[in-house]
Amino acid sequence: MMVSMGALHACAVSAGKDPMKSLSNPESLPVVQVAAMEVLDQTPTPQYISALKRMMWQPGFAESTRLEAFVRLVKLDEPGLKEILRLQLPKLMALAWRQKLCELIVEHQWVDMTPTLVRAWSVPMAAWIEHDKDRPERIAIEQLNGKEKLTDVLVKMLVDSNPITEANLRLRCWEMLQKLGERERLVQLLADASVKPDDRLLDNLRSCAGELGIVPTTKEEILWLQALLETKNMVFWGQAKEATMQLPQEVRVKLEIRELPVAVAVSKLKPELLKLTPLQLYQIVEERRQANGSRIVSPSFEGYGGDHTENLYEMRNKLSWGDLASMVIAMEMFDSASLRQQMFDLADRDMADRDTEFGGVIRIGAAGKPEILEMTPRVRGNDLRYESSQKMFDNAYTGLFHFHLHCQSYDNMQYAGPHLGDFAYADSTRANCLVFSFVSRKELNVDFYRHGPMVVDLGCISRPKKDA
Template identity: 40%
Template structure:
C-alpha cells in the first residue's frame, strides 16, 4: 500500500557547502594580470579566465549595481562558451545575492542546458546546498532527453542528485509525493513527468496502486482520466504523450469511440488484454474490428504466418538506410525481428498491409509524395485513419514549422487526429532515386520513442515505386515491401 502522507526527509550531503569569498578584488593575485576596469566586458566574455571573472564580480557590484550584475551572472550560467569554473563563479555570486531568483532561472534553464559537464556540476551544487526546493526542477530536467549525455539512464546527474538528497529507496516515493502535491493545472506537466519517471524506474506497480488508492480531489482531471483508461482498457500510459493520448480519449466528444474500444478489449482473450496493451494498440483494435473482425481472432503465430507470405517472402529485396558506424545491429526483415513483436505489433502490421492494398489509398499517398518531392522546405506527413464504415483515409497536415527537406515537424492538430487514428506517417521523397534513405532514420526513431505511436514511412525507390516501413518505439522496424503507383 502506498502511504500518501509521506514525510520525506533529505539526506545531508557529505560535500561541504562553503561559498567562495566574493570580496572586492582589484588585482589578479599571483597571475600578473591587469587591473579589472570594465567588469561588464569581462563578465560578458566567455574567453576570459575564471580568475578575472571572479575579480570582475566584486567590482561589478560596486560599479554596476546588483540588478545589472545579476543579469550578467545569469547569462554566464546558461550562455555557451564559459568554462565550468567560470560558471561556478557566477553560481556562487548568485546564491549569495539572490538565491530565489537563481532557482527560478534553473526551473526554466536546467532542463535545456546543453553542456553535460556543467549540467552535472549544477546537480552536484544543488546537493551541496541541500536545496530541496529544487526537487521539482531536478525531476523536470531528468525527464527530458539530455543533449550530449550518452550514458545509462540510471547515471543521469539529476537522478543521482535526487538519490544523494533522499536515498535511492525513497526516490519512487519522492516522485509520488511531488505528483500528488503539484497543482493539477499549473503543474500538469510536472505531474506527467513524475508519472513517466515512475514507469521508467520500473515502478508500474506503484502507479497502478496509486490510481486505485490515492485520495485526490474528484475534480483532478489527470487522475480521473487515467483511472478511466486503466480500469476500462487495462492500459497504463508510460510517458507524457501517452498521458495526453489517454486524456484525449476521455473527452466527451470521444465517448463513443472509447466505448467501442472498451467493447473490443472486453471481447479479447485474457492473455491479450489488461497489462499487455499499449495506447497505440487501441486504435489498431478499432481499425481491425471495422476492417475485418476476424483479424482479432487470430493469435500471434497465426498473424505472423500470414504476414510472412505478404512481407517476408524468400528472396524479396529489402531497402534500408545505412547505419554503418552506429552502435548495435539493425534489421527490418520480419523473421529477424519477430521475437521483438507482440500480438499488437503484428495486428498493426497486418492492418497497414491491408490498407496499402487499397488503390485509392495508394493513389493518395503517391500524390502526397509527389507534392513533397516538389517542396524543398519540409517533408510531408499526416495520419492514416479509418472511418466508421471501415474505409481507410489519409489525413494531411502541414508542418508546425518548416525546417528543411529532411524533417517533418508534426503539428498538434496531427497529434489530436492521431489519438483516434491508426498510423503517423511521413515521406522520404527528396528525389525519386531515394533508396539509400529508405526506412526510418535516427530522428524518426526519436519521434517514435516520444510519441509511442505506430508509424509508417514511405520512400521513393523510383518514380513509380514507394517502399513502406512500419516502426515503433525501441527502434523496431519491419519492411512492408514496395508498392507500385496505380495506373
C-alpha cells in the same frame, strides 16, 4: 627580488573600460570576467545580478567563471538563483556544468530543488550517461532525500503537486516511476479510490486502467489518453472498449494506448483479426509478404551502434498484437489502387518540393474506409525533415498511423526506411508510424516502425498502372 609598483600594476588583470560588457561577453577571458566581477561587486546593481544569472545557462562561459558567478548569486539573490535553475537546468546542454550544478544543489542542501532535479532527470540524454542510475540529477535527488526514499519522493510529488501549475511535473513523476519499474505501485495507487478522488489526472488514469486494463508508461501516452477522454472522442472511446473486450486475454493485459486505434480499425475493417493471437497474425503477415514478392529495401546502420534490423523474422518475438494487426491493415489498405494513387501523388509533390518532407495521418474515416490526411508541417525549410504540427497530433489520437515520406528523388534507396531521427520521434510520441520511400519511379517502399526502436520492412507498393 624587488619589484616596482609599476610592474605590479602591469601584472594586474584589467576588467576593461566597461566591466559589465567584459562580464557579459562569453568570449572574454575567464580572468577578465572574474576581474569584472570584482569591480562590480563593490556596488552590485540589478543589472549585474541579471548578468550573473545569465551566466548560469548562457553558452560559452567557462565552468570556473560560472562557479564564481554562482557563489556571488548565493549571497546576492539566492531565490533568484534558484528560480533561474528551475527554468534552465532541465534544458541545460553544458553537461559538465549541469553535473556541477547538481553537486552544488546537494552541497547547499536545497531540498526544495528536488522537483527541478526530477524535471531535469526526466529529459533523455542517452548519449551523455549510459546508465540511468548514474545520472547526476538522480544522484542529487537520492543524496538530498535518501536513496531508499526515491520512489516515495516521486509518488508524493505525483499525488501532492499542484494539478495546474505543476501538471508537467506530475506527468514526469509518473514517467520516472514507470522507468524505475514501479508499475505495480502505480496500479495500487490507482486502485485506492480514497487517494485524490477528485483529481483529474488520477481519474483519467483510473478510467484507463479500470475500463481497458492499460496503465500508460510515458507522459506522451498520458496526454494521448487525456485527448481520448475528451467529449469529442467519447464515441471512439466506447468503440475502443468494445473492440478490446474481444481480444484474447493474454493480449489485453499487454495493450498500449497506441493499440486502441488499431483495435477500432480492425473491428471495422477485419473484425476476425480481433480473435487472433500474435502468432496467428505473424503468419498472416509472413504469408502476405512472401505472396507479394516485393523487394525488401533496408538502409545500412553501420557505425550507428545498436542492433538495428528491419527483418520481420528477426523481429518476430518483439512484435505485439497491435504491431502485427497494424501491418496487416497497412498491407491490405494499399491493395486499393485509389489509395496508392493518392500516396504516389503526394510523393511526386514531395519530390518537387525542396522545403520539407511531406506527411500526415492515415485513419479510418467517417465512412469506415481508410483515408490519407495530408497535414501541413509545423515549419518548413529542410527537405530532410517533417515537423509534425499540433493539428496533426489532434487528428492522430484516433488515427492508425503517423506517416511521412522520404522522396528526395525517385532513386532514394539510400534513405529508404526510418532513420535515427524517426526512431527518436517514435520513442517520444509512442505512435504507430509508416514511412514511404521512393526506390524507383514506380515503387514506394513501406516501413512500419514504433518505439523501441522496432521497425519492419513491409515491402514495396507499386504505382497504379495507368500512371506508371
